[in-house]
Amino acid sequence: MKILGIESSCDDTCAAVVEDGRRLLSNCIASSAQEQNLYGGVVPEIASRRHIENISGVAQSALDDAGLSMEDIDAVAVTFAPGLIGAVLVGVNFAKGLSYAAEKPLIPVHHLRGHVAALYLTHPELEPPFLCLVASGGHSHIVWVESYTKFKVLGRTVDDAAGEAFDKVARTLGLGYPGGPAVSKAALGGNPKAYPLPTPHVEGKYNVSFSGLKTAVLNTVNHVRMRGEEISVPDMAASFQQRITDILAEKLLLAAGDLGAKKICLAGGVGSNLALRQKLEKGAKRLSARLYLPELKLCGDNAAMVAAQGYYEYLDGNVADLSLNGLPTLNI
Ligand code: KG4
Numbered sequence: 001m002k003i004l005g006i007e008s009s010c011d012d013t014c015a016a017v018v019e020d021g022r023r024l025l026s027n028c029i030a031s032s033a034q035e036q037n038l039y040g041g042v043v044p045e046i047a048s049r050r051h052i053e054n055i056s057g058v059a060q061s062a063l064d065d066a067g068l069s070m071e072d073i074d075a076v077a078v079t080f081a082p083g084l085i086g087a088v089l090v091g092v093n094f095a096k097g098l099s100y101a102a103e104k105p106l107i108p109v110h111h112l113r114g115h116v117a118a119l120y121l122t123h124p125e126l127e128p129p130f131l132c133l134v135a136s137g138g139h140s141h142i143v144w145v146e147s148y149t150k151f152k153v154l155g156r157t158v159d160d161a162a163g164e165a166f167d168k169v170a171r172t173l174g175l176g177y178p179g180g181p182a183v184s185k186a187a188l189g190g191n192p193k194a195y196p197l198p199t200p201h202v203e204g205k206y207n208v209s210f211s212g213l214k215t216a217v218l219n220t221v222n223h224v225r226m227r228g229e230e231i232s233v234p235d236m237a238a239s240f241q242q243r244i245t246d247i248l249a250e251k252l253l254l255a256a257g258d259l260g261a262k263k264i265c266l267a268g269g270v271g272s273n274l275a276l277r278q279k280l281e282k283g284a285k286r287l288s289a290r291l292y293l294p295e296l297k298l299c300g301d302n303a304a305m306v307a308a309q310g311y312y313e314y315l316d317g318n319v320a321d322l323s324l325n326g327l328p329t330l331n332i
């Protein structure tokens with residue numbers, strides 16, 4: 001079954017074709033991140049406008065790259081929640097039009113379920129149940145993936161998402177958007193012990209909190225500058241990255257140990273962070289568990305993950321009609 005996936009929940013306009021949820025036939029992305037960088041973050045209105053301009057072309061490229069036409073496609077899967085609502089609606093309405101015109105089933109996909117499904121494209125043998133940390137710009141969830149379409153959230157951020165914290169710290173350090181890649185690049189030359197940063201206390205065994213950590217970075221930067229000294233950007237980037245990846249890894253491994261999970265997974269844009277990946281490798285070994293990491297190009301937003309999850313949603317009978325609406329928030 002060949003599924004055309006459409007994803008437009010943030011600043012990337014994405015289309016991809018995946019066969020049977022596992023085989024990647026094409027994966028196209030047009031990103032407005034460079035333009036968003038001018039404003040220090042995602043401006044929703046700009047994201048929506050770029051989606052409208054790009055979506056037809058990106059979908060056509062995904063078909064072309066796969067050597068297919070709409071006639072060869074069996075269904076259209078689309079991210080319908082959660083996300084920037086104006087951005088989500090561009091993809092939803094495009095997918096609705098395409099499904100209606102081509103007379104193909106329309107499959108609604110939850111964005112975070114999509115991030116988890118990126119793992120199926122990288123690891124053909126991986127099957128639920130497994131434990132997964134989904135860390136992106138909008139979410140930080142520790143999820144028990146019971147089946148392809150059944151999820152239990154064990155822990156989450158009580159304030160900022162991990163990616164959001166990276167983005168805000170990047171802005172404080174003048175590193176631009178998106179912040180995650182910029183902070184980890186700056187951290188390469190830094191001393192992670194240079195600036196002591198707190199581990200915020202949080203209610204809930206597997207919950208995380210990053211707002212205090214982000215504020216601690218801002219306060220430290222302000223104090224150093226008030227003393228007329230220069231902040232070392234590499235040292236602060238390294239100190240922040242060390243603390244936030246320690247917190248994420250510790251919580252995921254704590255849950256894995258408690259549950260006796262033997263399959264531990266990472267997904268979402270923050271999943272491309274090498275320090276986090278290395279910490280989880282070590283931790284999984286300690287627990288004699290196997291760690292599954294998504295390919296770097298499938299960590300951030302893409303439509304291949306949407307098409308992959310769409311396959312399993314379809315098998316579970318989850319098909320929408322033309323009344324499908326986008327939603328800004330929705331539990332996984
Ligand atoms: O999953 P994603 O592409 O979009 C959302 O669903 O939000 O995640 C984007 C987030 C951004 O906050 C970005 O700064 C972060 O992922 N990110 C990273 C890295 N690459 C992207 N964070 C830490 N380290 C990275 N290497």
Ligand code: ZN
Nearest residue numbers: 136269300301
């Ligand atoms: Zn995402």
